[in-house]
Amino acid sequence: MKKVKLKAPAKVNYRLDVLRRRPDGYHDLRMIMQRIDLCDDIEIALSDTPGVRVTCGRDGVPDGPDNIAWRAADALLTISGRAVGLDIAITKNIPVAAGLGGGSSDGATVLMGVNELLGLGFSDERLMEIGVKLGADVPFFIFKKTALAEGIGDKLTAVETISPVWLVLVNPHLHVSTGWVYQNLRLTAMKDDDIIPRFYGKIEDVCAILANDLESVTIGRFPVIREIKERLLRVGACGSLMSGSGSTVFGLFKDEAAARRAAETLAAESNWFVVAVKTL
Incomplete structure (x- = not known):
């Protein structure tokens, strides 16, 4: 397998309660988060040139190391010790800086895609541990269920009984x-x-x-x-x-x-x- 093509879905918050400010400067939250079928398109391809390259070509979305997708791929390569190259192309369909979690979803999707492409075999739980260091919403997109999210958004409980809307x-x-x-x-x-x-x-x-x-x-x-x-x-x-x-x-x-x-x-x-x- 030389490449994977994936969908990175957006999310909405049915509920977002800010409970308190934490000593570390973050806030304790209580949210109900729901994925929707508006998605970015992501292609990840193996390359003979070592390192990670991300291209997007969208205003407000950086290419290279400032992109969360780049950091996600780099984190997995570092942990795995693989000396391979990854070329990542992102087609943005989710509005940027819009409250829809597009960047976090891209990062989560790259973690799952690189894990699949390289056959690393990391569990979703392990990917969520890596993902939370990239952004508080990243684990939710790896969780792949409607969720009650607590803490900074990283403590997830499935909400199974919610109707499609x-x-x-x-x-x-x-x-x-x-x-x-x-x-x-x-x-x-x-x-x-x-x-x-x-x-x-x-x-x-x-x-x-x-x-x-x-x-x-x-x-x-x-x-x-x-x-x-x-x-x-x-x-x-x-x-x-x-x-x-x-x-x-x-x-x-x-x-x-x-x-x-x-x-x-x-x-x-x-x-x-x-x-x-x-x-x-």
Whole structure:
């Protein structure tokens, strides 16, 4: 096997609670994370030239060592001791710096792809241990299940009883720095660790838990986020929320037809990135 072609899915957060600031400067979180079928395309090929090379050609995404995919491949090569070359080509379909986890998913997908390509035989658990050093969301994409994520996002528990949902994603072409959002977050009090429901048999059950503590920070700087939420509800969404630190907003719809109609309407009314997607 000389190359592998893989899909790196995006994610949304149905829930994002910031519980407290930690002594190490990070925050303890409680999130429900869901993969969706909007994916980057990644090709990893063996090369006779030693080292790692990453190309993307997308504004806002670095080639080379500053790319998380490069660091993922380099980490596995270092651990494995293999003196081989890897050429990685990424086609970005997920908006950048948009709260959809595209970079983390690329990194996770490269870890899994290099593991397969080189026949290293590392378990998902081992890859998750390597991945968390690259980014807090990386283990979630290796986990490959809807998850309750705790700690900095690396303590994962499968949420098995959640219904498939159609979503409409809307991104107003704004790049939001996750670091900036957390720096400007003002925690008024420590939240308790109450348990949120684990069973979501209907779309209404999912809508009932929608919450994001980062939303008010991002909306404060980019009021268009609130406008998008309101417009999604007007075109029929059962619920709407900003994903991650933004700037993507998603709405939940009862079926594919409703989601596609809403996406067409919003795309016709704006120059935003709009797409209907389903959960994985």
